[in-house]
Amino acid sequence: MTMTVYGTEIAFFDVETSAPERCALLEFGAILVCPRRLVDVSSYATLVRPDDLDAVFPASWTGRSNGITRDAIAGAPPFRDVADNVYAILHGRVWAGHNILEFDTPIIRKAFAEIGRAPPEPKGVIDTLPLLTRRFGVRAGDMKLASLANYFGLGKQKHRSLDDIRMNIEILKYCSTVLLLEPSSPAEVSDELVCDVAEMQLDAAMQKDASSSGYSGFLEPGDVSIECIKISVALLHQFGRPTTQILHKSTPLQLSxxxxxxRFGVNPKFLDNAGRPKLNIKVVIPENLRKVLEFCDDLAKKSSPEACGTSEWIPLIKMDANAKHQTVRLNIPTVVSGETATYATDICKKERNGAIRKLVFSKVDEEELDSLLRWNKVDAFFSLELYDYKQNAGIRLVAKRLVVHSR
Known part of the structure; x- marks a missing residue:
């Protein structure tokens, strides 16, 4: 296990989709980038098979110039199988890409909604289309990626996720260099200022979107208005299962x-559908959190589809063995990369001086994690997800981030 500074990489990402009338996700790609020099740290890409292949690719379909063929898509995994990877890459990072606010981000949110999962949330967003339009002007025409690439002589846009991301990064570097060398730019230019435009936007995004805790979108119990909590049920497909969410002011409720x-360490007793351990820890909750969770539990039990079937509703809050403390379980999901399982939850350590560093684990190790967490204190950031599985239904608390206090 090693430690690294938390959340330093920018996640540049891009999606490829089918025709506009269907707009089904066909490919996701992302490159994690060092924010100061725009150097690649790691990359990930996958084709995605839509639920209804024939609707996306009718018999008359003859292929696209980007090389994404029907046969390739037919052999690709469905989004449900790669969602953990996409979530782990995007959640809690600064997102970047060309026109991602209008196009790529809604596609990702739709894909997660269709499988009944809360989408990843960014720490901040850098959309290079409005950014470069504002800073670089319209000297490259409509400022689309293809137009910018043609302006700088970078070749044709390939419309494949990783290729387009790399082109986007190169364009950002070119635009930054041009701006810095123009008469209105500073006379002294250091090598670190090649990415000046991106860094200024990154700083603005983080100042605007990051919460005081360092994780945006998560509410402390005292900031939750009980009367603003509601259950949202949506039928995403005509014959699909309804998707249920717990909302607070029209936004999925996430708590910190x-x-x-x-109270107890890691419990690896249960397995998920892929045979991976369903890890969880039991924590003591304060009174203000109890009130919020108790209200959510009661509301979901009365009005969610999960509570209307034959499954037994499992209460979210429990009393510990000596009946002195009320507890809940925080689930720690895992994700498989290649043949190795790692934690999907960001696990960090808070030093005595207040500094927070991310812990990097080479693999899932229940004993190592148990030793780190047992009888310790954590700052928890978690989502509320409804489940109905093996005749049991209820609310599952999924840890997105755990900050472990130094003993």
Whole structure:
């Protein structure tokens, strides 16, 4: 296990889709980039098979110039099988890409909604289309990626995720260099200022979107208005299962709470559908969090589709063995990369001086994680997800980030 500074990479990403009338996700690609020099740290790409292949690719379809063929898509995994990877790459990072606010981000959110999962949330967003239009002007025409690439002589846009991302990064470097060398730019230019435009936007995005806790979109119990909590049920497909979400002011409810005492360590007893351990820890909750979770549990039990079937509703809050403390379980999901399983939850350590560093694990190790967490305190950031599985239904608390206090 090693430690690294948390959340330093920018996640440049791009999606490829089918025709506009269907707009089904066909490919996702992302490159994690060092924000100061725009140097690649790692990359990931996958084709995605839509649920209804014939609707996306009718018999008359003859292929696209980007090389994405029907046969390739037919052999690709469905989004459900790669969602963990996409979530782990995007969640809690600064997102970047060309026109991602209008196009790529809605596609990703739709894909997660269709499988009944909360989407990843960014720390901040850098959309290079409005950014470069504002800073570089319209000297490259409509400022589309293909137009910018032609302006700088970078060749034709390939409309494949990783190729387009790399082109986008090169364009950003070119635009930054041109701006810095123009008469209105500073006379002294250091090598670190090649990425000046991106860094200025990154700083603005983080100042605007990051919460005081360092994780945006998560509410402390005291900031939750009970009367603003509701259950949302949507039928995404005509014959699909309804998707249920717990909302707070029209946004999926996500909570944060500091200093939770871990009563018991990691429990690897249960397995998911892929045979991976369903890890969880039991924590003691304060009164203000109890009130919020109790209200959500009661509301979901009364009005969610999960509670209307034959499954037994499992209460979210439990009393510990000596009936002195109320506890809940925080689930720690895992994700498989190649043949190795790692934690999908960001696990960090809070030093005595207040500095927070991300812990990097080479693989899932229940004993190592148990030793880190047992009888310790954590700051927890978690989402609320409804489940109905093997005749049990209820609310599952999924840890997105755990900050472990130094003993």
């Amino acid at each position: 709470c500091t200093g939770l005492e871990v």
